[in-house]
Amino acid sequence: MPPVVISPEELAANLENVVLLDARTGANPAGAFASSHLPGARFADLDHDLADVGDPRIGGRHPLPTPARFAGVLGALGVKPEDEVVVYDMAGGINAASRLWWMLRAAGHQNVRVLDAKPELFAPAGLILNADTSQHQPAPPYPFENWQLPTVDRDFVKTVQFDPTWTIIDVRSAPRFRGETEPIDPVAGHIPGARNLFHLELAGPDGKLLDPEAIAARFNDTVGDIPLDHVIVHCGSGVTACHAILAFEHAGIGIPAIYTGSWSEWCRNEPLLK
Numbered sequence: 001m002p003p004v005v006i007s008p009e010e011l012a013a014n015l016e017n018v019v020l021l022d023a024r025t026g027a028n029p030a031g032a033f034a035s036s037h038l039p040g041a042r043f044a045d046l047d048h049d050l051a052d053v054g055d056p057r058i059g060g061r062h063p064l065p066t067p068a069r070f071a072g073v074l075g076a077l078g079v080k081p082e083d084e085v086v087v088y089d090m091a092g093g094i095n096a097a098s099r100l101w102w103m104l105r106a107a108g109h110q111n112v113r114v115l116d117a118k119p120e121l122f123a124p125a126g127l128i129l130n131a132d133t134s135q136h137q138p139a140p141p142y143p144f145e146n147w148q149l150p151t152v153d154r155d156f157v158k159t160v161q162f163d164p165t166w167t168i169i170d171v172r173s174a175p176r177f178r179g180e181t182e183p184i185d186p187v188a189g190h191i192p193g194a195r196n197l198f199h200l201e202l203a204g205p206d207g208k209l210l211d212p213e214a215i216a217a218r219f220n221d222t223v224g225d226i227p228l229d230h231v232i233v234h235c236g237s238g239v240t241a242c243h244a245i246l247a248f249e250h251a252g253i254g255i256p257a258i259y260t261g262s263w264s265e266w267c268r269n270e271p272l273l274k
Contacts, residue, residue: 004101004250005093005116005209006086008125015039015127019079019136021087023050023096036129038088038122042077042136046096046239049073050103060265061184061237062099067145070103074142081109081143088115092207094200098243102258106149107142114246118207150257152232154266157259160232161193167226169233169256171199171244172263176236184236187267191234197222199240202247215251231256237264 011018015038022033022041033043047053051062052069065073079085085104089097093114104112122129160166170190175181177196182188190196197218203209223231235241238260249255 002110003113004246006113008115008117008121008127011086011115012126014084017084018086019077019083021077021079021085021100022089023087023100024090025096026090032090035131037131037134038127039130039132040134040136041088042134044073044077044087044096044100046099050096050099056237056264057268058265060261060263062239062260062264064103064147064151064238064260067107067147068141070107071141071144074104074107075139078136078139079104079109079142080139083109083111085109085112086115087112090119092116092118092203093246094203094207094240094243096239098246099239101246102149102242105255106147107144108148109142116208121206149255150229152257152259154259154261154269157191157232157234157266158270160230161191165226166230166232167223168194168259169197169222169231169244170194170263171197171233171235171241173198173200185264185267189267190263191266191270194234195222197244199235199244199247202244209247209250212251215247216253219248219251219253228254228256232259233257234259234262236262238262 020041021044022037023044025046052065087097087100089095097114101112101114170177177190179189202215233241233244233256241258245255
């Protein structure tokens with residue numbers, strides 16, 4: 001299994017040899033990127049490049065684009081199959097950087113890692129933000145036709161949600177899982193039958209993933225003896241679920257299926273059990 005994360009020190013020493021992708025989010029991510037980014041970085045927008053945003057009842061708030069569309073995005077970013085790719089965001093990799101990592105792996109690109117640090121650790125490692133205009137040559141559309149990592153849809157989740165041989169992991173915070181608060185979607189709660197493992201519990205306050213042993217312990221406490229191919233991970237819209245999947249891969253557990261529609265699709269379609 002290739003490494004899934006890279007330290008800021010290692011990236012600083014190898015910056016000239018990688019394709020660096022910035023997947024930050026926020027109110028104006030493109031503008032924020034233009035004003036300050038790591039040297040040579042290329043911007044990938046969550047809503048426009050990494051999702052096919054439309055009616056959230058169909059696929060949730062961040063449904064996957066078609067493979068053909070994402071292949072074109074990678075080509076426009078200049079990503080080729082032989083490239084070493086590093087992705088980062090401004091939240092320690094917990095957000096769209098992990099989503100982009102998952103999408104690249106699902107496109108068949110193995111040589112991709114997430115920068116395992118929050119921005120305050122960049123400069124001490126020699127990674128200096130700047131506003132330089134990044135120049136790169138576009139490439140042909142990335143050569144893949146189908147997603148190569150497991151995904152499931154809402155109908156499949158409905159068939160296994162109460163099956164004791166399956167586990168559905170909801171990686172949102174415990175208050176959101178319990179339905180005490182919901183800052184984004186119109187309904188609070190969780191998919192009946194799901195279990196909660198907050199993805200931020202898999203990383204430290206500096207944004208770095210925990211040691212593999214600690215991640216594996218949290219995974220095993222949640223899943224028990226359910227095999228990996230009977231595990232489904234979801235979040236609010238299929239983004240931070242990828243951070244949990246990144247952590248599981250980092251721990252040597254492997255990559256479970258993702259329900260990309262996640263709670264944002266489910267809560268708009270399924271009646272909630274009282």
